Amino acid sequence: MRERCFRYPGLDIPDLGEHSWKVGTRVRVPHWLTFLGSPVLGEAGGPEGLRSRLSSAETTVQEMEGGRAVVTLGLWPEAGDTERGRVLPSYRELACVLEPWLYHEERSRNLDFTLDDVRNWNRRFLE
Incomplete structure (x- = not known):
């Protein structure tokens, strides 16, 4: 079954129906808003x-009900551009903290991308 991806201006929202059984207790790469719960949040030391472990001034960790938290990376989402030196340090920092629990897609959702392209995209904040 091919995964659908809904595209809106500035957003890339995958259809999580297929992902939901593959992701398990791992998390996808950091986004502007990264929601965490059990067991990852507990294993990462909880909200505190x-x-x-997050030193970027614009990063906040807000505790939520039910043993969950949301990590917010700044006031609004940022677009990176490695050619202009915009490497999104707060996203990189969160990716490094969450690396042991990151989910990496095993195949391309788009026929135009190779598996290496997918791996590079999944690791874009780690290298």
Whole structure:
């Protein structure tokens, strides 16, 4: 079954129906808003543990009901551009903290991308 991806201006929202059974207890690469729950949040030290490991001034960790938290990377989403030196340091920092729990897609959703392209995209904040 081929995964559908809904595209809106500035957003790339995958159809999580297929992902939901593959992701398990891992998390996708950091986004502007990254929601975390059990067991990842607990294993990462809870909201306080995350706060202590994230030094970017614009990053916040907000505790939510039910043992969950949301990490917000700035006031609004940023677009990176490696050619202009915009490497999104707060996204990189969160990716490094969450690396042990990151989910990496095993195949391309788009026939135009190779598996290496997908791997590079999944690791874009880690390298």
